[in-house]
Amino acid sequence: xxxxxxxxxxYGVSQTPMTIYKERRIRMVIExxxxxxxxEKYLNQEIEIQGWIRTIRSSKKFGFIEVNDGTFFTxxxxxxxxxxxxxxxxxxxxxxxxIVAKGLLVETPGAKQPFEIHxxxxxxxxxxxxxxxxxxxxxxxxxxxxxxxxxxxxxxFNAVFRVRSLTAFAIHKFFQERGFVYVHTPIITGSDAEGAxxxxxxxxxxxxxxxxxxxNKVDYTKDFFGKETNLTVSGQLEAEAxxxxxKNVYTFGPTFRAENSNTARHAAEFxxxxxxxxxAGLKENRELAExxxxxxxxxxxxxxxxxxxxFNSFIDKGLIDRLENIVSADFGCITxxxxxxxxxxxxxxxxxxxxxxxDLQTEHERYISEKIFEGPVFVIDxxxxxxxxxxxxxxxxxxxxxxxLLVPGVGEIIGGSQREERLDILEKRIEEIGMYKEDxxxxxxxxxxxxxxxxxxxLGFERAIMYMTGMTNIRDVIPFPRTVRxxxx
Amino acid sequence: xxxxxxxxxxYGVSQTPMTIYKERRIRMVIExxxxxxxxEKYLNQEIEIQGWIRTIRSSKKFGFIEVNDGTFFTxxxxxxxxxxxxxxxxxxxxxxxxIVAKGLLVETPGAKQPFEIHxxxxxxxxxxxxxxxxxxxxxxxxxxxxxxxxxxxxxxFNAVFRVRSLTAFAIHKFFQERGFVYVHTPIITGSDAEGAxxxxxxxxxxxxxxxxxxxNKVDYTKDFFGKETNLTVSGQLEAEAxxxxxKNVYTFGPTFRAENSNTARHAAEFxxxxxxxxxAGLKENRELAExxxxxxxxxxxxxxxxxxxxFNSFIDKGLIDRLENIVSADFGCITxxxxxxxxxxxxxxxxxxxxxxxDLQTEHERYISEKIFEGPVFVIDxxxxxxxxxxxxxxxxxxxxxxxLLVPGVGEIIGGSQREERLDILEKRIEEIGMYKEDxxxxxxxxxxxxxxxxxxxLGFERAIMYMTGMTNIRDVIPFPRTVRxxxx
Numbered sequence: 001x002x003x004x005x006x007x008x009x010x011y012g013v014s015q016t017p018m019t020i021y022k023e024r025r026i027r028m029v030i031e032x033x034x035x036x037x038x039x040e041k042y043l044n045q046e047i048e049i050q051g052w053i054r055t056i057r058s059s060k061k062f063g064f065i066e067v068n069d070g071t072f073f074t075x076x077x078x079x080x081x082x083x084x085x086x087x088x089x090x091x092x093x094x095x096x097x098x099i100v101a102k103g104l105l106v107e108t109p110g111a112k113q114p115f116e117i118h119x120x121x122x123x124x125x126x127x128x129x130x131x132x133x134x135x136x137x138x139x140x141x142x143x144x145x146x147x148x149x150x151x152x153x154x155x156x157f158n159a160v161f162r163v164r165s166l167t168a169f170a171i172h173k174f175f176q177e178r179g180f181v182y183v184h185t186p187i188i189t190g191s192d193a194e195g196a197x198x199x200x201x202x203x204x205x206x207x208x209x210x211x212x213x214x215x216n217k218v219d220y221t222k223d224f225f226g227k228e229t230n231l232t233v234s235g236q237l238e239a240e241a242x243x244x245x246x247k248n249v250y251t252f253g254p255t256f257r258a259e260n261s262n263t264a265r266h267a268a269e270f271x272x273x274x275x276x277x278x279x280a281g282l283k284e285n286r287e288l289a290e291x292x293x294x295x296x297x298x299x300x301x302x303x304x305x306x307x308x309x310x311f312n313s314f315i316d317k318g319l320i321d322r323l324e325n326i327v328s329a330d331f332g333c334i335t336x337x338x339x340x341x342x343x344x345x346x347x348x349x350x351x352x353x354x355x356x357x358x359d360l361q362t363e364h365e366r367y368i369s370e371k372i373f374e375g376p377v378f379v380i381d382x383x384x385x386x387x388x389x390x391x392x393x394x395x396x397x398x399x400x401x402x403x404x405l406l407v408p409g410v411g412e413i414i415g416g417s418q419r420e421e422r423l424d425i426l427e428k429r430i431e432e433i434g435m436y437k438e439d440x441x442x443x444x445x446x447x448x449x450x451x452x453x454x455x456x457x458x459l460g461f462e463r464a465i466m467y468m469t470g471m472t473n474i475r476d477v478i479p480f481p482r483t484v485r486x487x488x489x
Numbered sequence: 490x491x492x493x494x495x496x497x498x499x500y501g502v503s504q505t506p507m508t509i510y511k512e513r514r515i516r517m518v519i520e521x522x523x524x525x526x527x528x529e530k531y532l533n534q535e536i537e538i539q540g541w542i543r544t545i546r547s548s549k550k551f552g553f554i555e556v557n558d559g560t561f562f563t564x565x566x567x568x569x570x571x572x573x574x575x576x577x578x579x580x581x582x583x584x585x586x587x588i589v590a591k592g593l594l595v596e597t598p599g600a601k602q603p604f605e606i607h608x609x610x611x612x613x614x615x616x617x618x619x620x621x622x623x624x625x626x627x628x629x630x631x632x633x634x635x636x637x638x639x640x641x642x643x644x645x646f647n648a649v650f651r652v653r654s655l656t657a658f659a660i661h662k663f664f665q666e667r668g669f670v671y672v673h674t675p676i677i678t679g680s681d682a683e684g685a686x687x688x689x690x691x692x693x694x695x696x697x698x699x700x701x702x703x704x705n706k707v708d709y710t711k712d713f714f715g716k717e718t719n720l721t722v723s724g725q726l727e728a729e730a731x732x733x734x735x736k737n738v739y740t741f742g743p744t745f746r747a748e749n750s751n752t753a754r755h756a757a758e759f760x761x762x763x764x765x766x767x768x769a770g771l772k773e774n775r776e777l778a779e780x781x782x783x784x785x786x787x788x789x790x791x792x793x794x795x796x797x798x799x800f801n802s803f804i805d806k807g808l809i810d811r812l813e814n815i816v817s818a819d820f821g822c823i824t825x826x827x828x829x830x831x832x833x834x835x836x837x838x839x840x841x842x843x844x845x846x847x848d849l850q851t852e853h854e855r856y857i858s859e860k861i862f863e864g865p866v867f868v869i870d871x872x873x874x875x876x877x878x879x880x881x882x883x884x885x886x887x888x889x890x891x892x893x894l895l896v897p898g899v900g901e902i903i904g905g906s907q908r909e910e911r912l913d914i915l916e917k918r919i920e921e922i923g924m925y926k927e928d929x930x931x932x933x934x935x936x937x938x939x940x941x942x943x944x945x946x947x948l949g950f951e952r953a954i955m956y957m958t959g960m961t962n963i964r965d966v967i968p969f970p971r972t973v974r975x976x977x978x
Contacts, residue, residue: 052939070767100768125941125942126939128937128938129937133938149934152730161672162670169661169671172657179520180654181650182658183654184967185968186968186978187745188757188976189976190976190978201692201694202691202720203689204690208705212697218696218697224689224747224974225757226975226976238969242641243559244541245559245650246559246641246651247558253742254676254742256676258693271673279589442978451587451615452539453615479673482677485715486714486715487718489675489678489679489730
């Protein structure tokens with residue numbers, strides 16, 4: 001520890017005199033990303049880089065360090081030799097130690113890497129330890145989940161979480177370029193958007209002493225909000241209110257399900273993208289979803305080329321082809337009724353039998369997308385019984401204007417609908433399924449005061465990341481996943 | 490209700506034949522934003538617009554409607570006359586009815602508005618009612634909070650929430666352009682980042698039957714996550730883990746405080762922006778905060794000109810001057826110790842007496858920013874006792890490398906610090922204040938395995954919106970605010 005203190009001497013002592021000052025530090029330090037993007041600017045010059053040691057090997061007289069500074073997927077090679085004052089210290093540095101290296105950037109024709117640094121000086125910013133849990137050998141994803149604070153330093157997770165960041169930004173960029181207003185719908189809510197239960201309770205009660213009322217029921221009037229509150233399962237209802245003011249809006253935030261299912265596709269906390277568009281029906285909704293999917297895939301393929309190549313080589317061999325196929329494909333469209341016909345006539349042995357009225361299972365969805373359409377396809381007009389109360393009743397009285405987007409390899413990735421804007425029909429539907437109109441007073445008022453045709457959909461953000469990276473467990477695309485019996489970190 | 494059904498006949502019936510199709514609807518409908526941005530493209534042409542009636546007045550032979558379609562702050566004037574087939578219906582339309590208007594876009598030299606539509610046809614998309622609660626007369630903000638589902642249709646809230654959306658995007662854009670990785674830190678957490686308490690509990694227990702263990706304490710092993718969990722108060726600790734993998738990262742998500750304070754500045758649910766930068770100290774941190782503030786203000790002033798003019802006229806007269814001042818100002822910097830000296834010598838009568846060691850109150854912060862610096866100023870190096878455990882101890886042993894950004898009119902808007910990267914000092918600090926090292930095992934490991942100098946800060950997103958709009962109550966910059974005893978909608 002002494003050494004580390006020595007290294008830091010002079011840092012952090014920020015006794016700035018009381019002056020209004022503007023002094024910009026001249027950045028001597030070059031981010032490794034910039035070396036790879038514009039090598040011609042730095043070649044044959046003395047530069048300084050910082051980063052963490054990914055691998056290190058040395059002989060008696062010289063050694064090689066692969067350094068990663070987090071700004072770029074590919075490591076930078078630093079060559080050092082015994083002329084370094086601290087050669088013996090450097091060659092023993094454990095993996096993940098943080099260093100600052102100064103030296104000449106030189107081309108390396110014929111070598112694996114395009115260039116390398118010949119170090120004149122290597123300073124240690126922060127030592128790592130021999131027992132660093134992320135050694136070079138290949139670890140299982142299961143093991144890496146137990147060190148979620150360190151796993152973004154591995155190739156796979158570094159790539160996953162950069163793609164996650166770029167995808168999130170692509171989503172914002174797509175909607176903002178089209179003038180959509182981003183609405184932060186509430187996380188804590190008194191209403192159950194889906195009418196589906198399985199919500200987490202939010203409370204300020206001491207759980208060992210929950211106050212009861214005269215009827216021996218929980219006295220929520222004494223809780224923080226004066227009523228029972230939960231974590232939201234969807235921002236849709238609130239987004240509808242804003243779509244009827246701004247025309248085009250979207251939410252993008254965390255949502256929650258207290259679902260006791262320990263699968264590779266379910267998390268208790270996940271992010272959702274929910275656009276909502278007014279003066280628009282299912283057709284505009286489908287077009288929006290198709291444009292959005294293509295936009296974000298294109299954006300990520302352009303801005304994370306190294307990461308995508310890595311996924312394509314080591315995680316999912318057909319990935320890039322499949323994504324390129326989506327970008328250039330015309331998305332299909334089929335009604336639920338047609339889909340059921342096809343499935344019944346397919347001769348395929350499904351685990352879940354097919355009958356008009358059933359909810360489509362992943363096996364059905366994948367069959368339609370992979371075998372029939374060989375690409376993305378919307379299924380629309382589902383039986384009203386298997387869909388949410390707010391979906392618009394079609395003129396047949398049996399189906400609603402729902403739409404699910406199915407993609408090869410995954411099945412459903414987007415679910416949406418045109419919303420029921422006719423007050424009388426919506427009220428009837430709410431009563432029919434045993435919900436209370438009073439709970440939805442404001443939602444119903446949206447229909448009373450200038451309600452218009454409107455539609456929207458939800459994209460499970462993690463499903464999208466899995467789709468774009470080829471990762472197959474939702475726990476591996478969330479920085480610190482929350483699942484049944486697991487809320488570490 | 491009959492009428493509404495009639496109008497919608499033909500919508501929503503989406504029996505698409507089973508074909509892979511690509512037919513893009515030719516958009517006849519022009520968004521009002523586009524008319525104002527590029528009028529020359531549409532003048533003297535027959536166009537179609539959609540939107541909601543903001544005001545309507547008519548005489549026997551003609552009338553005027555101000556229409557807003559949510560895409561632009563300024564209303565579009567539609568002139569109609571008795572030649573309309575449904576003139577008598579149209580002139581009686583209640584405010585907020587949704588219409589589609591077709592007609593010629595003509596210039597109106599000398600008039601308040603630059604152009605108007607001479608309607609040849611007006612169709613009613615959705616009727617409103619005479620009892621529409623948002624009539625033209627000026628309502629109090631208090632009243633409008635009770636109709637949070639409708640208030641974005643008013644000028645003020647339309648402007649507020651568009652600015653909120655643009656600010657959020659500007660933040661993403663700023664960080665992404667600099668290569669920062671956006672990290673979704675967890676909302677549900679088992680740890681208390683600030684060590685400050687006042688957290689909401691998240692549970693799946695039936696609150697009327699919370700299971701107790703043998704010691705008569707709550708048996709959290711039976712809860713959904715198998716442990717006690719809360720809503721996060723900050724994503725900082727997790728962001729640090731990612732900064733030590735990606736160098737530069739940021740979080741932007743909801744955070745929560747179960748604080749029982751019913752003030753204009755506190756909400757139970759609010760959004761926070763938290764960048765974290767590695768290989769960087771307080772100086773780089775200050776530069777980043779200054780650059781970010783200038784960037785987002787500039788972005789909003791450029792992209793919400795009408796809204797900003799509105800705020801400047803009706804909400805806060807000096808707003809635009811003050812914001813322009815920030816963009817061109819060099820932010821000051823002063824130590825806490827110097828600030829205390831100035832305050833003591835000021836001769837000012839403060840409500841809270843000034844002494845080295847106190848936490849600065851808003852009155853002190855505003856005095857320094859408004860009277861001494863007449864602009865934004867960082868105060869750095871606070872006494873360790875009044876700051877969080879993770880802040881880096883300065884060499885004087887008494888202060889920590891904290892930084893608060895104070896701005897005129899508000900006081901503190903950003904709080905940050907260099908983080909303690911020295912394992913031994915951090916462990917000592919954790920013990921000193923009675924926390925448990927075991928609870929922070931992974932946070933401490935970040936220091937063990939290649940920990941480097943790093944720093945970061947938090948921007949309360951709602952504070953920023955208040956600052957940029959002149960709105961003075963946090964309830965009026967959150968779409969559906971959650972505060973003590975209030976979680977409506």
